[in-house]
Amino acid sequence: MIEVRGLVKTFGAKRAVDGVSFVVRRGDILGFLGPNGAGKSTTMKMITGFLRPTAGTALVDGIDVEADPVAVKRRLGYLPESSAGYPEMTVQEFLGFIAEIRGFRTPAARRAQVDRAVGLTHLGSVRTQTIETLSKGYKQRVGFAQALLHDPPALVLDEPTDGLDPNQKNEVRTLIRSMAVEKAVILSTHILEEVEAICNRVIIISRGRVVADETPAQLQARQPGARLDEIFRNLTQSDL
Amino acid sequence: MSSQVGPLFKREFLGYFRSPVGYVFLVAFPVISVALAFSRYGGFFQAGMASLDSLFTFYPWLFLFLVPAVGMRLWSEEKRSGTVELLFTLPVTTLDAVLGKFLAGWAFLTLAIALSFPMALTVAYLGSPDWGVMGATYLGAFLMAGGYLGVCSLASALTRNQVIAFVVGLAACAVLLFLGLSSFTDFLEGFLPVRAADLISNFSFITHFDAFRKGIIDPKDVVFFLSLMGFTLFLNAAALER
Numbered sequence: 001m002i003e004v005r006g007l008v009k010t011f012g013a014k015r016a017v018d019g020v021s022f023v024v025r026r027g028d029i030l031g032f033l034g035p036n037g038a039g040k041s042t043t044m045k046m047i048t049g050f051l052r053p054t055a056g057t058a059l060v061d062g063i064d065v066e067a068d069p070v071a072v073k074r075r076l077g078y079l080p081e082s083s084a085g086y087p088e089m090t091v092q093e094f095l096g097f098i099a100e101i102r103g104f105r106t107p108a109a110r111r112a113q114v115d116r117a118v119g120l121t122h123l124g125s126v127r128t129q130t131i132e133t134l135s136k137g138y139k140q141r142v143g144f145a146q147a148l149l150h151d152p153p154a155l156v157l158d159e160p161t162d163g164l165d166p167n168q169k170n171e172v173r174t175l176i177r178s179m180a181v182e183k184a185v186i187l188s189t190h191i192l193e194e195v196e197a198i199c200n201r202v203i204i205i206s207r208g209r210v211v212a213d214e215t216p217a218q219l220q221a222r223q224p225g226a227r228l229d230e231i232f233r234n235l236t237q238s239d240l
Numbered sequence: 241m242s243s244q245v246g247p248l249f250k251r252e253f254l255g256y257f258r259s260p261v262g263y264v265f266l267v268a269f270p271v272i273s274v275a276l277a278f279s280r281y282g283g284f285f286q287a288g289m290a291s292l293d294s295l296f297t298f299y300p301w302l303f304l305f306l307v308p309a310v311g312m313r314l315w316s317e318e319k320r321s322g323t324v325e326l327l328f329t330l331p332v333t334t335l336d337a338v339l340g341k342f343l344a345g346w347a348f349l350t351l352a353i354a355l356s357f358p359m360a361l362t363v364a365y366l367g368s369p370d371w372g373v374m375g376a377t378y379l380g381a382f383l384m385a386g387g388y389l390g391v392c393s394l395a396s397a398l399t400r401n402q403v404i405a406f407v408v409g410l411a412a413c414a415v416l417l418f419l420g421l422s423s424f425t426d427f428l429e430g431f432l433p434v435r436a437a438d439l440i441s442n443f444s445f446i447t448h449f450d451a452f453r454k455g456i457i458d459p460k461d462v463v464f465f466l467s468l469m470g471f472t473l474f475l476n477a478a479a480l481e482r
Contacts, residue, residue: 048329051482073331080329082322086251088258100247101330146326 001026001184002047002154006056009042016042018208019056024184024201026153029176031199031216032188035236039208040188041081044156047186048078060154074102077147081158081188084143087132091123091142094131095149102150117145120175137168144175155179157187161194173198192228206236244332248340249347252314256348265348269306270355273298277359290367292359296377296453300417300445303388308409310349311392312402314341315480319400334477342393342473349385353378373455380452383465384445388413390472397479413445420444 002024009017017039024030034040045051047058049069057066065072085094095117099110118124121141126134131142140163147155160176161169176185177198189195195202195216202219204212212219212235216228223231256262277284277295284294318324327337363369392409399405418424420441428437441447448461 045325050325050328070331070333073329076329078326078329080322080325082325085326086255086323087321088255089251097247097251098330100250101244101332103331 001028001061002156002186003059004043004047004056005058007043007046007053007058008055009039009046009051010054016208017046017053020205020208020210021056022203022210022213024154024186026184027181028201029180029185029187029199030201030203031195032186032203032205033190033192033195033232034188034205036190038205038236040205041158043205044078044158044186044188048076048156049073074150075152075154077150077152077155079143079147079155079157079160081162084139085131085146088130090128090130091118091134091145092127094142095145098146098149104150113149117149120148121145122171136163137165140164140168140172144172148179152183154184155186157185159189160187161189161191169194192232196228204232204235211235242333242336244336245340245343248332248337249344252341252344253347255344256310262348265306265310266352266355269302269352273302273356274359276302290363290369292356292363292369292374292377293453295356295359296381299381300384300449303385303445304410304413304417306352307349307385307388308392308395308406308413310345311389311409312396312405314345314393315397315476316400316402316405320402328482334480338393338473338477338480342389342469342476345389345393346386349389350382353381353385370455373453376452376455376457379457380449380461383452383462384449387416387445387465387468390469390476391416394472394476394479397476416443417445420446420448420450 004020004022007017007020008015020039020043022030032040032044042051046053047060047065049065049072053066057064058072059065060072061075063071063075085091089097092114095114096110099113102113104110104113118127121144123138123141123145126138131139134142140160144160147157157176161172164172173194176187179185180198187194187199199216202212202214202216203210204219219231220228223234256265273295276282276298277292280286282294282298287294315324318327328334332340360369360374391412392405395409395412396402396405398408421444425437425441428440432440442464448464451458451461
């Protein structure tokens, strides 16, 4: 579903991503781990077509993001790390805009999609509030609603549980797990328990390179008895 | 034009009315321009003519401040708040986004210009104005607003800081304005051949707007404004490449 082939991105003299390759199939929830600055977000931004790779490419549903970025964007839902939506718009207006630009042009189709996304993310109580007035948890849900609105076959989520309280985290994980049956999901995180909780695959990157690509059980088996964060530390030591 | 421009245009245009800023402009611009026309500098009453020329004469100067203020937010705001990342992961091309935003700003400026129309009706009540000249001048003002906005949209795409976008936009527009000022062209003619001075003043807003104010719709003036817009929007899209 998502195929990443030798992605490289350099910013000036710094090589942020250095030849990352992997494949995510339908039904996979891939946990994308790495210290801050290891190149997680940059890789995700290249998959979504926001940044142009220096070398390599990514394919979504067989479509090359370099050749046809708009077609890839149509098939992806993306939760950005930085911002959920336009602060001065209400949740309803914002999701209506997303629905329109995602191709739901009749008012009825638009309403149906917005209602579905609002229902999935439990935003009903804040529909008419402007996004800037929402708490962090609700803002994150707006970002989720926006990413899910067109029911995409592939989801790219940049730190979906960042800044949420334990209940909200749990809720978001349940949501991701329920959707992943027929979708390919990539989520970045630096919470290791999250990987154990929902991911069926783990990729660890360090200094722009993949240092591990396996199941959580295999990762654990590297050092039986050790805690996951110890294994993580050993794998990413070159970053320190 | 791609069908994605429509929703982008709508969001951006309505965005002007989601904060008080839009309303402040729509009140301030007509009030200031009419006040200037009534003042002794405009000489609306002293002229004793059924014409809006004393109003339009200030437009190139007022646009110098109004348009950078309208255009500064177009891209800087998206870059600052990070929504640019959201925008460009939606199924739109850079050109769609540039056009949608530009057209929204242009429509907003057109609205601000159109709010001077009660003045035209007043003049028509008091005398019999030349509607042809007035129509040509409105067309000129519309095109000139687009020219200014193209420059300011480009300035906005270059920075994430709205204040810098405003100042850069204003400075660039000021250069394009002053090139056509008669005192400036006289100064140029002092040491340049007349043809060279003419060529330089040809890049000015004033030179091209003045023709419309006389009631002349010359294709070369229309083409000047349209090609200025095309050129700045092309650079705008290029500036947004990541």
